Amino acid sequence: MNPHENAREHAREGHCAPSVFGAVHLGYIIIETNRFADWRRFGTDAIGMHHDALCHDLMRFRLDDQECRFLLRRGPAEDVVTTGWHIDDHPSFERIEARIRAHGVPLVAGTDEEAALRGVERLLRFPGPKGITQEIYTTPVKSAEPLRMLASGFVTGDAGMGHIALSSTRPTLIRGYFHTxxxxxxxxxxxxxxxxxxxxxxxxxxxxxxxxIAVANPRAVPIDPIRTRVQHLNIQADTLDDVALSYQRVRELGFGSLSVGQHTNDRELSYYARTPSGFDWEVGWNPIVVDEATWEPSTHQGISIWGHLPVGRTILDRLAHFRAGAHSLAHPENTVPALSGTGIADG
Structure with missing residues (x-):
């Protein structure tokens, strides 16, 4: 059996292996930016998170007792560059590692310094869709330092710390990637x-x-209108008061994007803020929890039951989307084909 046949055989075996569903949680996000002062103001004064300044080129935000939920490093991307996934146990971690290796995709072990910056004991990294590096880890480091933040708290725990939303011209392949x-x-x-x-x-x-993960696909037009790798990030506030008070701060400080509203599918009540790097940041409250015994996928018409209206948008914002769409035509989207699969029926 040649190496390619061997990899395919291992991939087929991995597909029959026990599922890791439920053992995976969004754990941290890395953002590259040169706008540190604006980000500190956004994260602490507007959103209300705990801030730790590490050095001139690094800072972190916390939501809970985990040492790091957002790591910001100095650089030109003005974008999310990495998502970190907390894996519950070592067998699930090793199962994911084996799947990636079986498909011939390289993994790199993070250094001790990199793990410490992320507030984890060890990590593995590998390529992800749209150039967003994916990292997995099993053990987060807890901080003994009390939280200093305007918000009363955020919901993390078994559901992870929130979600990421992407736009894509190849959504079926991104879905295939995260399924694989x-x-x-x-x-x-x-x-x-x-x-x-x-x-x-x-x-x-x-x-x-x-x-x-949410993946938005413009139908019938082969363009991606979003400049950044992510369209928005989401975190979940502990109380409705936290949403209302942070929305007031966001508006007063000039970070508004979409007003408070409620989504049709997960029923989350939320608003969107515009980050200093240009993508949106959603703060939500009280989304439904999926019951695996009864849940059936369906299609909803429209994103919002009410609200989520533009705040402070101008014709310049619209032109920026057109420029991003034109740029995407000349730069094919990276979907990590070896992990993206084609065997999932999709609508």
Whole structure:
């Protein structure tokens, strides 16, 4: 058996192996930016998170007792560059590692210094869709330092710390990637029309949270209108008061993007802020929890039951989307084909 046949055989065996669904949780996110002062103001004064300044080129935000939920490093990307996934146990960690190796995709062990910056004991990294590096770890480091933040708290725990939302011209391959690596399941779809363009959004879950990954696809036009790798990030506030008070701070400080509203599918009440790097940041409250025994995927019409109206958008924002779409035509989207698969029926 040649090496390629051997890899395919291992991949088939891995598909029959026990699922890691439910053992995977969004754990931390790394952002590259040169706008440290603006990000500190955004994270602490607007959103209300705990801030730790590490050095001139590094800072972190906390949501709970985990040492790091957001690591910001100095650099030109103005974007999310890495997502870190907490894996519950070593057997699940090793199962994911074996799947990636079986498909011929390289993994790199993080250094002790890199692990310490992320607040974990050890990590492995590997390529992800849209150039977002994926990292997995098993043991987060807890901080003994009390939280200093304006928010009363954030919901993390078994559901992870929130979700990421991407836009893509190849959504089926991104769905295939997260199914191959994490046994992600389809929660539902949303059909929406934005600025005259029909968009289908796929919502994928890796645990009880309704979705940890959302993938938006402009239909009938082969462009990605979003400059950044992610369209938005989401964190979940502990109370409705936290949402209301942080929204007031976001508006007063000039970070507003979309007003408070409620989504059709997960029923989360939320608002969106515009980060200093240009992507959006959603703060939500009280989304539904999926019951695996009864849940069936469905399609919803429209993103919001009410609200989520633009705040402070201008014609310059619209032109920026057109420029990003034109740019995407000349730069093919990276989907990590070896892990993306083609065997999933998709709508």
């Amino acid at each position: 690596v994490f046994d992600a399941r389809l929660s539902d779809y949303i059909d929406e029309t934005m600025s005259g363009v029909k968009v289908k959004i796929r919502f994928l879950r890796v645990n009880e949270r309704h979705h940890s």
